[in-house]
Amino acid sequence: MTFKPQIKIPATYMRGGTSKGVFFKLSDLPMAAQVAGDVRDALLLRIIGSPDPYGKQTDGMGGATSSTSKTVILDKSEQPGHDVDYLFGQVSIDKPFVDWSGNCGNLTAAVGAFAIENGLVSSDKVPQNGIATVKIWQKNISKTIIAKVPMHEGQVQETGDFILDGVAFPAAEVEVSFVAPVEPTEPLFPTGNVVDTLNVPDVGEFEVTMINAGIPTVFVNAADVQCHGAELQGEVNSVAEKLAMFETIRAYGALRMGLINRIEDAETRQHTPKIAFVSPPKQYVSSSGRVVEESDIDLNVRALSMGQLHHAMMGTAAVAIASAAAIEGTLVNQLIKKDDVGSVVFGHPSGTLKVGALATKLDDNWFIEHVTMSRSARVLMEGHVRVPQDD
Structure with missing residues (x-):
């Protein structure tokens, strides 16, 4: 042959x-x-x-x-x-x-x-x-x-x-700017609310912020999903039950956001939406061994990608974080204890990242003009x- x-x-x-x-x-x-x-x-x-x-x-x-x-x-x-x-x-x-x-x-x-x-x-x-x-x-x-x-x-x-x-x-x-990640004619918040209650059968009810900026993202409070908020990869990715819980919440979030028509469709749409859990700033040791002080950050964020906790932070999810931070009332915004929410530093498993967003309100709708961050x-x-x- x-x-x-x-x-x-x-x-x-x-x-x-x-x-x-x-x-x-x-x-x-x-x-x-x-x-x-x-x-x-x-x-x-x-x-x-x-x-x-x-x-x-x-x-x-x-x-x-x-x-x-x-x-x-x-x-x-x-x-x-x-x-x-x-x-x-x-x-x-x-x-x-x-x-x-x-x-x-x-x-x-x-x-x-x-x-x-x-x-x-x-x-x-x-x-x-x-x-x-x-x-x-x-x-x-x-x-x-x-x-x-x-x-x-x-x-x-x-x-x-x-x-x-x-x-x-x-x-x-390399400075990267995401220009108008959501058009004024598009809904930044698919449900029209900055916070929703998401009912997930056999898992529970959760307060969530669902946003379309950078990438569709479902934010949930860390405490509501039995997390302390400063987890590294091994603490999540080694626990099959926890990964299954996050995937189920993500799937029902996708359905609520209108990204899928049936819950089963989430299996073939693993890249979006992302799911992330947020918590107040607290000291932790990053995956590199560096101590991230509470005073270094405005909040902690951990996000999952393709069913696993990400080792750092997806750039598109960082756009969602910056956008949600800049808008009053979101779960992300509620955690930030400073007046200037147009620029925030958040902790992730590998360290910290600074992102900035310019958000304006047109009538009753929020509009993100741009989100900027530095990469290499x-x-x-x-x-x-x-x-x-x-x-």
Whole structure:
């Protein structure tokens, strides 16, 4: 029996924020995978090494966590006034599907650099030295993101002294702004309320804030889900009953937010919404061993992604946190004991993160003008991925 040789596809493996993913130019993909559909999904699944019943993604580029099981497809933008179209695919580890329902805020930090180095940004917009402002059209959610990429002698500057908790080594700072993450015509709060009571059969009733900003997110108080609020990954991910509880709350939140029509549909929409639990500031030791003092932060937030507690914080969830913090009455806002809620520092398992949001009220509706945070990014490897061909 003979087997076909593997195919080679140009690709770049990049870190963006606290995530890693495989980046592609749309035109470099095989023709059949240049359009959305089963062929593209099957290709990306095989590249990442999914589905893997062992949960390791050993036979692919994935790292067996939600933060490292990601793909990005970029192309020159078809959106007026934008430089690059950014499409993100969250690849399931143990199931055969790619979730296209949301953005990855962390990998957004790497989009500008990839776009510049691969000729997707007009040369007249890229200075020899200084800051290149790259306007990104996020195709999953149809939103604008602006990345400010440092340049040095005509090349993207990747090295620097910016420290991002959750990343072991310093790098160059990339400022990312999420412009109008929710349009004025779209509901920031799907139910119209900043706080709702969510009834979850066989689990209980919970006060929640459900918000569509950055990524649909369900916030719940840590104490209501039997958490102290300063958990590290092992304290949650090792307890199957707790993970099942969070997934059930997330599923009913998705239903209440109108993201799914049947509770069963949550199984094939793992990327969104996110679920996060919040608590007042308290001292804890981060996963790196650093002591985070109560005075260092405005609140603690822990979020789950793809069924597991995240090791740091998803960039898109940070947008939701900043937005909820800036709006009076949300569960997030209620925990902040200072007057200026336009900028907050929250604690997460790997350390802290500062985010800022500008929120305004139009009539009786809240509108987020922009959310800004700093991340970093760098190329880890570039060349080709090799993929077995189907017989």
